[in-house]
Amino acid sequence: MSVEIYEGYGFRYVHDPETPGRIRIYLEQGPNHADMAANPERFGLERCGTRAPPFLAFGVRDKPGTITDAKRRARSWAASQRGEAHEGAGPRAGAGSRPPPPGERARVPDLGDGGPPPPAVVGVDAGRLGSCLLARVRGQDRAVAAIADEAARHTAKTQPRRPLSLFMIGTTGVGKTLAARCLAEALSAESGAGYGWLRLDMCEYQERHRVSQLLGAPQGYIGHGDGAQLTDALRRNPRTVVLFDEIEKAHPDIFRTLMNAMDVGRLSSPTVRDGNWEIDCRHALFCFTSNIDAGAIIGTLAQQGVLDDPKAIDAQCRSRLRSSSLPAELVGRITRFIPFVPITDDIRAEVAALGIQELGREYGLTVTRVAPDVTGFVLSEAGDTLFGVRPDEYLADRLLGPVFAAAARIRPGRRVAIVMKDGTPRVLDVPG
Ligand SMILES: Nc1ncnc2c1ncn2[C@@H]1O[C@H](COP(=O)(O)OP(=O)(O)O)[C@@H](O)[C@H]1O
Ligand SMILES: [Mg+2]
Structure with missing residues (x-):
């Protein structure tokens, strides 16, 4: 589908979603814009849709045929509004044109000119x-x-x-x-x-x-x-x-x-x-x-x-x-x-442990185990769950980031466990 601009008329065509068989024209702008909005019948048009300016939506009934026919007729109509004869496929070809006759309808394909449907997917379980x-x-x-x-x-x-x-x-x-x-x-x-x-x-x-x-x-x-x-x-x-x-x-x-x-x-x-x-x-x-x-x-x-x-x-x-x-x-x-239900304490601890593993990855470490007292340490610092689990993530970075950073400096890519020792988090190497 192509768009033609006729001296101030910006055009789009679409199958009218509300009335099968009708072509809807959206006019972006044009010499008679205000006039058309006030008196569409005078221009051989019916007002349709609820679309607000800068568009004016008009329905044009066309004789049975294809969308191409309807577009050609709509173009002719535009030309007639300019007081210029226009007919045929090219914007400036031919002569003699009138607004499309009301009451006649175009054949409407399944879904506009929206292109082919996307390929089928295999069934999702x-x-x-x-x-x-x-x-x-x-x-x-x-x-x-x-x-x-x-x-x-x-x-x-x-x-x-x-x-x-x-x-x-x-x-x-x-x-x-x-x-x-x-x-x-x-x-x-x-x-x-x-x-x-x-x-x-x-x-x-x-x-x-x-x-x-x-x-x-x-x-x-x-x-x-x-x-x-x-x-x-x-x-x-x-x-x-x-x-x-x-x-x-x-x-x-x-x-x-x-x-x-x-x-x-x-x-x-x-x-x-x-x-x-x-x-x-x-x-x-x-x-x-x-x-x-x-x-x-x-x-x-x-x-x-x-x-x-x-x-x-x-x-x-x-x-x-x-x-x-x-x-x-x-x-x-x-x-x-x-x-989505509020997060319980157990789930919060689970999410925090996952977040700590994720954090380790950011520092280039593979964290294979997060000891429960490490999550307990982070969550006790975090306090209540008013803002869900998001603040726990930031806090984990502040509390554990330096430990991970130090471990990564010694040997990047290490496999580690994070545990609590003497009240502070420590990183231990994990074989393998
Ligand atoms: N149920 C959950 N399971 C795992 N992680 C969660 C869960 N809820 C929140 N998070 C963590 O908190 C972060 C923020 O969660 P988000 O999905 O953005 O919350 P919201 O419900 O406000 O959209 C997520 O990126 C994720 O890391
Ligand atoms: Mg959100």
């Missing part, structure tokens, strides 16, 4: 996917099983109608972001297909002008041609896990865009690439995280003993989030809510 995730995300057994279930079902669909949308809710530092990142890795490993990974921190998308960095900027606007994080990632790989981290912070324009994508499985980008400005996002996995009201929501679910009951979780999350800053329409479009 929910149980194996869950185990993969649980090896990394500790203590969130129910959450991880639900994520694995949903993800496995979604990837089994060869023709999904919309992206999967998971809403991970929980207080800070309990593994929500980690779970989404691990999901992309685990899906790649289990499916044999490369899954993309994109984390979008919604704190960075609170202002309207940032929206174009997600979706692209229209022609003639600042940022046009600079690329767009979300649409570029999905163009590169339609199978991408997209994390909208801390979704409640996003600008309302982002909500609107996402709602449409979650409804019809397509994202509209103001930037055209390879002739396409619609991006197929049906194979994507959207993960939202939030800690809105999380303490109260999880607390209630735990108190009622329904953390295993998806229906009760759904009802509780939807009703609580409806009165939050999130638009009800977005909450209504979520496939599944995934509660």
Whole structure:
């Protein structure tokens, strides 16, 4: 699909998602822009869609035929608006043209001109996917099983109608972001297909002008041609896990865009690439995280003993989030809510031990054992778990980093155990 610019008319064509058989034209700008917005009928057009300026969305009914016919007719229509005769495939060829006759319809292919579907993936086993995730995300057994279930079902669909949308809710530092990142890795490993990974921190998308960095900027606007994080990632790989981290912070324009994508499985980008400005996002996995009201929501679910009951979780999350800053329409479009429970002391110690091994790797050491009193030492210094387990990581580096650094100086690549001796952490060599 190509875009033609006719003296001030920037054009995009798309199959109308609401009315099959109708072609929708988005006009970016043009001499009669304001006039058209006020009186579309006078121009042989019907106003459609809810898209805000700078676009005007108009439906054009076309005679039965292909999208190419419809585009040709739409071009003719544009030429007629300029008071210039235009017909045929080339922008300036031919003569004599009228607006397309109303009431006639174009044949609509399956999904715009969004390109071929991505290759099929081998079946992903929910149980194996869950185990993969649980090896990394500790203590969130129910959450991880639900994520694995949903993800496995979604990837089994060869023709999904919309992206999967998971809403991970929980207080800070309990593994929500980690779970989404691990999901992309685990899906790649289990499916044999490369899954993309994109984390979008919604704190960075609170202002309207940032929206174009997600979706692209229209022609003639600042940022046009600079690329767009979300649409570029999905163009590169339609199978991408997209994390909208801390979704409640996003600008309302982002909500609107996402709602449409979650409804019809397509994202509209103001930037055209390879002739396409619609991006197929049906194979994507959207993960939202939030800690809105999380303490109260999880607390209630735990108190009622329904953390295993998806229906009760759904009802509780939807009703609580409806009165939050999130638009009800977005909450209504979520496939599944995934509660993340607070981290218990045991899990916290387990996570801390894993974190200490990871820390050792940063210093070039292979830590084969972390003595329980070492984790105890770190956690007793860390205090409460108000911020989840994240602060424990920073503290471990401060407390154990110097010991690891000294050990690595003597012999990098050592295999070591870390133990407590006389109240201080020590590194011991491990044979092998
Ligand atoms: N359940 C968990 N299992 C393993 N590590 C965890 C868990 N929760 C948090 N962490 C550690 O804490 C860090 C921050 O967790 P994160 O997933 O970003 O929390 P949030 O729930 O706020 O998104 C992670 O990078 C990870 O190292
Ligand atoms: Mg997070």
